[in-house]
Amino acid sequence: MLKRINWHLLGLLAFLLILCLDNMAYRTATPIAEADSIAQRSAVTPSCLPTNSPLPTAAVVTLPTPNPTPSTLPLVASSATPELPVGPIIEDRGSPIFRDHAKTPVLRPAPVKMISTDTVAAAQKMMQILLGPTEYACFDRIIWTESHWNPTAVNAKNGACGLGQASPCSKMENAIPDWPIAPSKQVKWFLSYINRRYGDSCKAWAFWSKNGWY
Secondary structure, three states, X not given: OHHHHHHHHHHHHHHHHHHHHHXXXXXXXXXXXXXXXXXXXXXHOXXXXXXXXXXXXXXXXXXXXXXXXXXXXOOOOOOOOOOOOOOOOOEEOOEEOOHHHOOOOOOOOOOOOOOOOOOHHHHHHHHHHHHHHHHHHHHHHHHHHHHOXXXXXXXXXXXXXXXXXXXXXXXXXXXXXXXXXXXXXXXXXXXXXXXXXXXXXXXXXXXXXXXXXX
C-alpha cells in the first residue's frame, strides 16, 4: 500500500514540474513577440496618427547659394599701369644712386637776406630823446639840408657821404665800416663832431646858415 502511494506522489510531482516549465517558456516568448509586433507597427504608422491618415510630407528647405570664392571671380587686367614718379639721380659721396632708387630731393630754404633793424626813423627817435625838442630842431635842419636824411647819400663833386656829409668820406668810413646801413651810428658820429667843433647843434646851424657849410 505504501509503495503504491509513493508512485502516485512521484507522478504528481512530475506533472507539476512539467506544468511549471511550460508556463515559464510561455512567459519568456510572449514579451519578445509583443516587442516585434510593436516595432512593426511603429515602422508602418506613427502611434499618434490613425492608421488610415496619410503621413506628413517633409518640407524641402533650399539653402542660399554661397558667395563665389575669390578664385572663381573673373580677373580684370588693367589696361594701363601708372608709372611711379622718378626723381633725379643724386650723387652721394661719389657713389651714384640708380634711377629706380633715387632719393627724394631735399628742399633747402633760400638764404635769408639780413635786413638791418637800424632805420632812419629809429635814428630820429633816438636823437629827439637825446637832444630835446629845441636842439633837435637845429640838428634836423643840418641833416635835412645836407642829405635829406638819406644815409647812403654821396656828393658827386667832393665825395662827402652819409647823413651829415662827412668830407672826406674816409673819416666816417674808418669809424663806421657799415655806415650805409647804420643811420643811428652816423647821427651819433655827426653829433660828436658838432659838439666837439661848435658846442651844440644850434650853434652849428647858425654857422651853417652864414657859411653854407659847418
